[in-house]
Amino acid sequence: MNETRQLLESYFPIASFIAAIIGPKCEVVVHDISDPERSIIFIENGHISGRKVGDASTDLVLKILKAEAYREEQFIANYKASGPRGQTFRSATYFIKDRNGGLVGLMCLNIDVTHMDVAAEWINSILQGASLTPPTSIDAPKEEKPSTEYLQGNVDDLLQHIIQSVLSKISMPADRLSSQEKIDIVKELNEQGVFLLKGGVSKVAAALSISEPTVYRYLQKLK
Template sequence: MIEDRSCLESYFPIASFIASIIGSKCEVVIHDISNPERSIIFIENGYISGRKVGDSSTDLVLKLLKDESYREQPFIANYKARGSQGQVFRSATYYIKNSSSELVGMMCINIDVTHMEVAAEWIQNVLQGGSTLPPVPLMPQQEVVEKQTEEYLQGNVDDLLQHMIDSVLGKINVPAERLSSQEKIELVKVLNEQGVFLLKGGVSQVAKSLMISEPTVYRYLQKIK
């Protein structure tokens, strides 16, 4: 554990270095995955997303921990993230591993491109001049796969949980009281894959949203494992 913490701390100067190079619109965060509810142990320019040391993981961090994609690649880059105030970020995550090649943390870079997107749209309209030219992509074509990944930058655990649950339930557009038991099991499976149950309070919040008891959520989890 001490070794893992030292490993993470060795990235603090690198995070500051990156933020200094890119500038005030760049937030760099280091997450300690051993404590998802308070995973942020270092942050530069946290005012951009409103987060601070001691805040929680994001929905993407939790999902990456569940799908273990970090075993196949050293980082993911050029995906879109959104802030709690509607900001748009171009982001990247680097997997931090210890001397035994075990994942201990993540370094996340979030560049606020909110105003850039507005400027890009304005420039596009000027260049098109009312013609039917296809839209100019904000990112190069080779980044299409990466940008399908999205992240929600929220430091409050309860708000993060509710966002993750609402994102899943919002896709079915059916009130919880009208869902069958099998449909609720499938939703619990999806939420589990998203990493919701890695957070304390995940079972309680899911139970409330699906209008079932906490023991029922645990029973569903046993069925899908």
């Protein structure tokens, strides 16, 4: 077992400890970022999001890897996430770093607060401990509407979610967009980490009605 794997596995009992304290509505996940398509190597209460060991990273994990926010922070906390069944989560992510400060993994907590909205009046003091907003260090400027994390373990579904989220901002069909508009879309998708995943290029090419070599050419223009 290599040193990185040992480090990541040392967080497994911590993840179990946290889940045991907070209870069955708290999902705790350990990610190995070396393999974004199968990054989940440990999970407690995975029934909450439907994810399991061997599932992929989330859109927020990909954004963290691209933005490198972990270089200045130890963790991000109290942001909002959503699940595949419409759940709402209050979430936090701890950056697992090696002895040289390099990011090797993440430990993520996702507390299902979906039903708390119904009883918001008497648990308001709990929910107001910190606002349910995404981490400002890696998201859009404050004046823009912030995005949330999407807890989806399937790579194809994750890619589809990110691509459609970007395309939904556009009022016309993709095949009617100009080359520059498509380059701008590829730039935004690249910033969101789409191309860190296998199949990202082919999915984007299909969504924009262009060839895969064209996507690679657009990416070269962004360097």
